[in-house]
Amino acid sequence: MFFGIDVTNAKEPEVAPHGVYTLQITNVEVNQTEDKNNLEITLGFTDNPTFQSLRHWIGLPKKDDPEDKVRIKQLMLRRFLESFHIEFSDQGFDLANFYGATATVPVVVEAAQDRAGNITGRNVNRLNLPRLASEKEAVTFRKSRRA
Secondary structure, eight states, rough: OOOOOOTOOOOBBBBOOOOOEEEEEEEEEESSSSEEEEEEEEHHHHHSBBOOEEEEEEOOTTTTOOHHHHHHHHHHHHHHHTTTTTEEEEEEEEGGGGTTTTEEEEEEEEEEEEETSSSEEEEEEEEEEOOOOOOOOOOOOOOOOOO
16 A cells, blocks of 8 residues: 655654743643553643654652652642643642643753663753742852861
């Protein structure tokens, strides 16, 4: 069977350089299995569609998670919700509010890894969510004195 599709101009998408970009949520997948409980979020660059979409995973608390792991998962989720201006309460949040939400956030470049943690030789973008606005602290530096 022959498919008449011209692929001669197909190119690999670009990885965005380190910087601050406006991203839009284009897809959300819920992964709930015995081993996993997370959201897999696809984000597109609104100002440069030639940049490769990036994926961001948010771990959701599981019943058997220790308390410290639950707290960090809650923090990472809240950072994402606040950054993308997604409504939430002490009762939770609605996944329907994710689609189309945007945020202007830092994006970094990292070496891609396979499932075993081996470097693949490709670069990918990762989201670098800021601290909660309500808890940002002034950072002060002291000069060290050497005798």
